[in-house]
Amino acid sequence: MQKAWLIGAAAVLAIGAGVLFMTERPLTVTVVQPETDVALRIYGLGTVEARVLTRVGFEVGATLLSLSADAGDRVAQGQILGVLHQGEQEARVARASATVAANLANQVKAEASVVRASAILAQREAANRRLVELTRQDVTTVQRAEEAQRDEDVARAEVAVAEAERDVMRAQSEDAAAALQLEETLLAHHRLYAPFDAVIVARHAETGAVVRAGDPIFTLINPATIWIQAYIDEERAGQLALGQPGTIRLRSQPAGEFHGTIARIGLESDRVNEERRVWLTCTDCPAEMFLGEQAEVRILTGTRDTALMVPEVAISGFDGFRGRVWTVQDGRLAGAELTFGARDDRGRIEVTGGLPDGAQIVASPPKGADEGRPARIGDAP
Numbered sequence: 001m002q003k004a005w006l007i008g009a010a011a012v013l014a015i016g017a018g019v020l021f022m023t024e025r026p027l028t029v030t031v032v033q034p035e036t037d038v039a040l041r042i043y044g045l046g047t048v049e050a051r052v053l054t055r056v057g058f059e060v061g062a063t064l065l066s067l068s069a070d071a072g073d074r075v076a077q078g079q080i081l082g083v084l085h086q087g088e089q090e091a092r093v094a095r096a097s098a099t100v101a102a103n104l105a106n107q108v109k110a111e112a113s114v115v116r117a118s119a120i121l122a123q124r125e126a127a128n129r130r131l132v133e134l135t136r137q138d139v140t141t142v143q144r145a146e147e148a149q150r151d152e153d154v155a156r157a158e159v160a161v162a163e164a165e166r167d168v169m170r171a172q173s174e175d176a177a178a179a180l181q182l183e184e185t186l187l188a189h190h191r192l193y194a195p196f197d198a199v200i201v202a203r204h205a206e207t208g209a210v211v212r213a214g215d216p217i218f219t220l221i222n223p224a225t226i227w228i229q230a231y232i233d234e235e236r237a238g239q240l241a242l243g244q245p246g247t248i249r250l251r252s253q254p255a256g257e258f259h260g261t262i263a264r265i266g267l268e269s270d271r272v273n274e275e276r277r278v279w280l281t282c283t284d285c286p287a288e289m290f291l292g293e294q295a296e297v298r299i300l301t302g303t304r305d306t307a308l309m310v311p312e313v314a315i316s317g318f319d320g321f322r323g324r325v326w327t328v329q330d331g332r333l334a335g336a337e338l339t340f341g342a343r344d345d346r347g348r349i350e351v352t353g354g355l356p357d358g359a360q361i362v363a364s365p366p367k368g369a370d371e372g373r374p375a376r377i378g379d380a381p
Helices: 002-024 087-136 142-188
Strands: 027-029 035-050 053-056 062-067 080-084 191-193 198-203 218-221 226-233 245-250 253-270 275-282 294-307 309-311 322-329 332-343 348-353 375-377
Touching: 035 275, 035 332, 087 142, 226 253, 226 294, 245 275, 275 294, 294 332, 294 348
Parallel strands: 027 375
Antiparallel strands: 035 226, 035 294, 053 218, 062 080, 080 191, 198 218, 226 275, 245 253, 245 294, 253 275, 309 348, 322 332, 332 348
């Protein structure tokens, strides 16, 4: 009985000693070291896009007679891209031209009628004045003078009628001219022109098809407006500003590094993915780029002469500004609440305050970390 008791006591002592050894055995940890000339970058993933991308088509509908461009072609502003069958519209233009000519002839005739009526009126006015004078001299009768006045009134009315008919002819001529201009404009719309210097991305119709007004025939891009559209995590988007420089890597050219600047920051974030869009113009990208190609961007948001950059995985309870880390103080582990600032593209966050004097931040807390446990600083891997 006594022997069993001794064996039990020895086992308890051994377990206690083991626990004491495990809790007092120093943990080997790596700590964050101050760095100099720290570049603060934000990572984003996006695609190659074009700021000016346009689907062009005819402003009228008809049968597609010919197309003079295809996908991949470069076209100049004003270059003809396609033509619609225009026989019917040419007939409308001819009819409108004939109407203009007929109205012009009628207008000339009406102008002549006004001139003739005005001449007659002038004669009647002169004759009336002579008769009035003769009546005063008792050379002619009052009846003849009254007849002369009536003739003058009739001539004046005929002038008014002629002028009214002339005005009607003028209005009809203007209306016919406007109708002709409309028909000529519609005829011009049977040709499709490139609105700017462009590259054709896609062709949506073929010769012989009947197209309606507004149907897309080509998709064009302005190659001078190629840029990178990237998505940035909302937590990091607050550091973005127009004009910040960035590096760009294209998926098709992973060894190449190109340079650009932020040209636009989206005003609306994606409500599902919690990301914000930014657009970067590229200063030295290849002359030929492909829409939709994946691109990685790293945007430089700032630099620090010296900084402590803590891996985000080493921070617990992080709310975007504050969080807790393990530190080594006087050879033992101790928790500390710190404040943080800018991030970089390596998953690290800048320490801005709260670190006790002489404390060093644990970069990767090992298993078994506990308040007050002895710690030994090892070499960084």
